Amino acid sequence: NQAILHNLPPVNADDRSPALAQWIVKHGQERTPKVRIDQEAAALLAKWIGGDLRRLAGEIEKLSLFAGGRTITTADVRLLVADESEEKMWNLTDGLSARNARMAMASLAELLLQDDKLEFMILASIASNYRTIARVKALQGRGMRADSQIAAELAISPFAAKKAMGVAARYSDTQLANIMDRVFQANVNMVTGGDQQTELQLLVADLTMG
Numbered sequence: 018n019q020a021i022l023h024n025l026p027p028v029n030a031d032d033r034s035p036a037l038a039q040w041i042v043k044h045g046q047e048r049t050p051k052v053r054i055d056q057e058a059a060a061l062l063a064k065w066i067g068g069d070l071r072r073l074a075g076e077i078e079k080l081s082l083f084a085g086g087r088t089i090t091t092a093d094v095r096l097l098v099a100d101e102s103e104e105k106m107w108n109l110t111d112g113l114s115a116r117n118a119r120m121a122m123a124s125l126a127e128l129l130l131q132d133d134k135l136e137f138m139i140l141a142s143i144a145s146n147y148r149t150i151a152r153v154k155a156l157q158g159r160g161m162r163a164d165s166q167i168a169a170e171l172a173i174s175p176f177a178a179k180k181a182m183g184v185a186a187r188y189s190d191t192q193l194a195n196i197m198d199r200v201f202q203a204n205v206n207m208v209t210g211g212d213q214q215t216e217l218q219l220l221v222a223d224l225t226m227g
Contacts, residue, residue: 037063045077045089052081053088061094064132065102102131109139109221110146114184118225125221129214136213143220144200146181149173151193153181199223 041059045052054062054077066072076098080089083097105128112121128135149171156167168178188196203220207213 035060035063037068041073041077044074045081048077048081050086052077052084054080055088055090058089058091058094061091062098065094065098067131102128102135105131106139106142110142111180113143113146113221113224114150114180114187116187116225118222121221121225122218125217129217136207136217139217140200140204140207140220143224144197144204147193147196147200149177149181150185150188151190151197153178154185154188154190154193157182157185196224 038056038059041062042054042056045054062073062076066076077089079097080093084093105124109121109124109128112118112124125139128139152171153167156170161167161170164175164179164182167182168175171178199220203216206216
């Protein structure tokens with residue numbers, strides 16, 4: 018397999034194009050025994066992982082063992098392969114919560130590079146993050162302190178509750194209200210014709226100021 022990796026054409030680590038999907042199909046065909054990967058499954062692997070060749074080879078190995086000789090499908094990929102966009106979305110909201118402009122901007126850039134149709138999903142995640150912080154802050158004001166109790170009250174995971182609890186004290190109620198107004202304005206601008214990626218970049222810049 019290492020020889021195959023070296024013999025195939027080089028791929029940019031950030032590549033998520035149709036050409037990368039073709040590379041994935043070709044890599045499967047060059048293996049011994051051959052691994053059949055349908056085009057949609059290859060495209061999903063390209064979208065989720067990008068041009069990290071070593072990880073791609075490892076994921077193809079895992080998928081081939083699971084498929085047991087049949088063609089690998091998108092259902093297999095969704096079952097066995099982790100979508101890196103979820104981790105990057107957490108990095109974005111963590112950066113915003115900490116007002117870490119560099120981290121937030123870098124995570125936003127990675128998400129947009131991975132998929133240029135994620136703009137409204139990103140905006141929804143940003144809104145949900147601050148909404149959760151506001152709700153956690155309100156419950157803390159009512160005397161709730163245990164992350165498990167807050168998680169149950171808000172029907173969120175204890176992990177998400179603990180993250181929100183860790184930053185809620187950094188924000189006043191007024192600041193959170195202003196943030197939600199700014200997020201709403203970004204949504205209006207994006208819906209009414211503003212360049213969506215630019216609007217997200219401006220939003221992230223505003224939310225990480227001071």
